[in-house]
Amino acid sequence: MEWNKALLIHHLHAGKANRENTLGLVTGVLAPAIHELVVVRTDEPGEGEKLCRKRGEEFDVVFILGGDGTVHECVNGLASLQNPPQIGVLPGGTCNDFARSLGISPDAETAAQEMLAGRVIPVDVGRADDRVFTNFFGIGLISDTSQNINENLKGALGKVSYFISTLQTITRSDPFQYELEIDGERTTGEAVMIYAANGRFLGTNALPFAPDALQDGKLDVLIIHETGIPLLREVLSHKPEGEWQPRNESISYFKASTLKIKTDVPMPADTDGELYMETPAELSVLAGHLHFLTGAEE
Known part of the structure; x- marks a missing residue:
C-alpha cells in the first residue's frame, strides 16, 4: 500500500x-x-x-x-x-x-x-450528543475507575494501574437510578455501571462481543446492576462462540442503534478513557463512517 x-x-x-x-x-x-x-x-x-x-x-x-x-x-x-x-x-x-x-x-x-x-475497512463510530467515540461510553463504575487512576502509577505500571483502580473502586461503587430509551423503547432500573461499547476490548481484556462489533451498526450495551468481582470476571473472561447471554442476573446485555440515558442526578461519563461529558446523553451509531487501516486478516 x-x-x-x-x-x-x-x-x-x-x-x-x-x-x-x-x-x-x-x-x-x-x-x-x-x-x-x-x-x-x-x-x-x-x-x-x-x-x-x-x-x-x-x-x-x-x-x-x-x-x-x-x-x-x-x-x-x-x-x-x-x-x-x-x-x-x-x-x-x-x-x-x-x-x-x-x-x-x-x-x-x-x-x-x-x-x-494490510487493508482498509469501514468502521462504525459511536456518537454521544455532539461528540464521537471509537471504543466506549460509560457511566458509574467505569467513570469512577477512571477518576481513581493514579497517573504516576499508570506511568510506572501501565495497564496494571487500571486493574488496581478497578479493585479499589468495585467495593464502594454506589448504585444509581437510570431511565433508558433503547431504540425507542423505554425502561428504568438501578445499576452501578452502564457501558455502551463500539469496540471489543477494555483494559486490554477482550469483551464477549461479536467479531463484527465495529461494523454491525449497533452498540453493545452492558448494564451491571450490582458490584462484585465475579460479575467483572464473567464479562472479562467469557469468550462466546455465538451470541453472548450473561449467566448472572445482575448483568443485562443488549444491542442498540440508539440509546438515550437519563440518571437521577447528572453523572460524569467516560468516553474512550476521557472524562468531560455527563448525563443525560443521547447515543447513536455512525455506521461505517470512517475507514481504518487494519492488520486483521480476511
Missing part, C-alpha cells in the same frame, strides 16, 4: 516512555511508502482534534501514534470532515484498546508494517 501525502500525529505526553524511539521506528517503516510525510507533535489537549479538523482533508491517510485518548481526540476532528482520510492507529498508549479491536499489533513498529501490507 502506498500514499501520496500522509500526516503522522504524535502527542508529547502520550503513552510509553520510549516515544521518541518509537516515532523513529514507525517513521522508518512508513516513509518509503509515502511521497510526502508530514510529522506533527501536539502539545496541548484538543490540539490534535483542531489539527485534524483543519487539515485532515489535505491527506490521503492520517496516522495517529498514541493511546486511546489521543485516538479519541483526533477522531473527533476527522469524523466531522466531509471527505475524511484513511486512518492508521499506531499503538503508543497504555492499553490501546481500540487498536486491539482493529486487530492491530500492540507493537507500533509491527503495526506500521502490517498497515503497509
